[in-house]
Amino acid sequence: MLLEVKNLHAGIEGKEILKGLNLQISKGEVHALMGPNGSGKSTLAKVLAGHPSYEVTKGEVIYEGKNLLELEPDERAREGVFMAFQYPVEVPGVSNSQFLRLAFNEKMKHLGEEELDPLEFNDYLKEKAKVVEMSSEFFKRSVNVGFSGGEKKRNEILQMAVLQPKLAVLDETDSGLDIDALRIVAEGVNKLRAADNAIILVTHYQRLLNYITPDFVHVLADGKIVKEGGKELALELEEKGYDWVKAAGK
C-alpha cells in the first residue's frame, strides 16, 4: 500500500470540510476523485501536500508506512509526494530551469544520489519537456510569469516529470484548459503513469477521464466518499449529475 487515508477530518479556519474520509491507494493505480464544488476534493489534495492553512483534526494518513502528517511539506515532496496546483503560483525573477534544478537536486541529495550541474540538468530537462510538448523557450522564463492558463498546467506536469513522484495529486488540472491543452496535459500524465507510482486525479468533470482512464473512481460529497467504482462510474455521474450521489450519501 502506498497511501492509506483513515477517517480523515480536516478543515480550514475552524470550518470542517473533510468529515471522515477513507482512501487506499497502491502503486500502479490511477484514482479519480470526483465530486461537486465544496465536497472536499481540493482540501484532500492540500492536506496531502501539507498546506499550512489546513488543519487535520482527526484521522491518519499513512504514506509508505510513515505518518505523512508529521512531515513538513518539503519533506513530503522529497519523499515523493507531488501536488499539481489548481492555480500554479508565479515566481517572478526565478527561471523555470533554475527552480527545477534546485528542486531536482534537493531530491537527489535526499536520496543520496548525484546532483546535476546546470548543463547536465538542461539536457535532462529538454528530455522531460517532450512529455508536455514544451519548448526550451519556457526554461528561461520566470516560473509561470506571463504563462497562459494552459501553459501553467503544462508546467505543473513538467515539474511532475522532472521530480518523478511516487504519489502525484493533480488538483483540477483540467480546469480552464481548452481541448488542445487538455489533450497535451492528459497525454503527459499518461506517459508518466507507471507501475511504481500512483496518481490521484481531482476533478469536477468527467471530460479529463476521456483521456486518462482511471482504475478507480471515488465520489466525494460533504467531506466523505459516498460512492466508489470503476471508470464506468464517471460516465454514470456525467449522465445523472451529482445530485444522484449526494442523495445516496445521506
Add this chain to the structure above:
Amino acid sequence: MVKRFKMNSQAGKETIYSDYFRKSLANNQPEWLKNLREKAFAHFTENGFPIVQSEEWKYTNVAPIAKENFLIAENANLTQDRIAPFVFDESRTSVLVFANGGFDKSASNLEALKNARILSFSEAAADEKLAEIFKLKLASLVNYEKNGFTALNTAFVGEGAFIYLPKNSKIDAPVQILYLTEENKISHPRVLIVAEAHAEATIIETFVRGEESKYLTNAVTEISLADEAKIKHYRVQRESHLAFHVSTTAAEVHRGSVYDTTAITLGARLSRHDVELKFNSEGGEAFVDGLYLLGGEQHHDTHSVIRHDVPNCTSHQTYKGILNDKSRGVFNGKVFVAVGASGTDGYQSNKNLLLSNEARVDTKPQLEIFNDDVKCSHGATVGQLEEEELFYLLSRGLNEEMARNLLTYGFAEEIVNKIGVESIKNQLDEAVLNRLNANLEI
C-alpha cells in the same frame, strides 16, 4: 591640494570654507562657469544642507554628514592595479575614472570610445566645436536652489567629464564611469552626457569603495537625449558601508528618444539619490527603475520626479527594496502630468520586502495629474514573502530557508535581469546572493 573643511549646517558661513572656495575659483575656468559656481556657493552659504523640516528631506536626516570633517582633494594617485578590480570586462577600453571627485583622464581608458568625444571640463570649455553646447547644457537639468548638496557640487565643479555622443553615433562598448573616493575625503564628481539625434550608448556609473572607510560622495550627473537617441544607463552604488553618498541624476528626453535607467543601491551607511526626468517633446519614452538592497543600519532614500509636460510620452517606473536587519528605506516618487499632456502613459510601482521586524520603509508614490486624457497607475507595497509562493516552493522539495532565499532573489532579479551587460548582471547576482547569505547554486 588638500584642505580641511568643516561641515555643519553653518558650514557655508565659515571662512575656512570660503577660503577654499576662493582658491579653487582661481583656476582657468571661463567666466560663465565661475559665475555659476559663485552663485551656487552663495546659495549654499545662505541655506546650508537640507534639514528634516523640509518636506523633501523628511525621512532622511543628513546631520551626521554635516558633523563630519572631510577633506577636499580633487585627485588621487590611482594606479591601474587599484582600478582594475572595479572595471567590468566589457568596459576595459571604455572606462572613465574619477578619483576623489575629479575626472582623471590618465587613469582612464578611452580606446573604444573613438566615436564619442570624451572631454574634461577644462577641455570642453576650450573646445572649438563643443564649448557652446557644454555651456548650454551644464547645470541646465538640475536646480541647485532646490538641493543644498547640488549647490555644493555645483560650487565645486572642477574637472568633470563631458561625454558627447555625436549625431548617429553608436557606441558598442558600455561606457563605465568609475567613481572612487578615499578615506576622509569629500568628492564632488560632475558628469554631463549629451546624446545627439539617433546616438546610442550604454552608460554604467559605478560608485565603489577603495577601502571600508568613511567619506562623502556628492555626485551630479546630467543626461540630455536629443530626438531618437537611445541611452541605457545603469548606476551601481557600492560605496563603503561607513560612507555617505548623495547624488542626483537628471535627464531630459526628446521626440522618439528612449532613456532607460536602473539604479542599484547596495552600499553606504546613509545615501540619497534624486532622479529627475523631464519630457521635452512628444513621443519620448523612459524607464526609471531601481533596486535597493539594505542591511545592518543602512539608510537609503530615493526621490524621483518624472515630469510629463508634453503630450504622448510614456514612463515606466519599478522600484524594489529588500530590507534586512535595522535598515531603513525611503521611496518618494512623483509623476506630474501637466495641463495639455494628453496621451500620457505613466506607470509607477514601488514594492518592498522586509526580511526583519526591525527594518522599515516609508514609501510615497504620488501622481499629480492635470489632464484628463491620460493612462496612469501607481502602487506601493510593503510586506513579507507571500505564503502561497513559499508553499509552492516547499511543495517542490526546497527547504524553507532555500525557498525564502529563492523568492527574495527572484524579487531582486526582476530588476537585475533588465541589465544587458553580462558581467554587471553576474556581479549583482552574486551581491544579491551574498546579501542573503544564500547557499543557492543559481
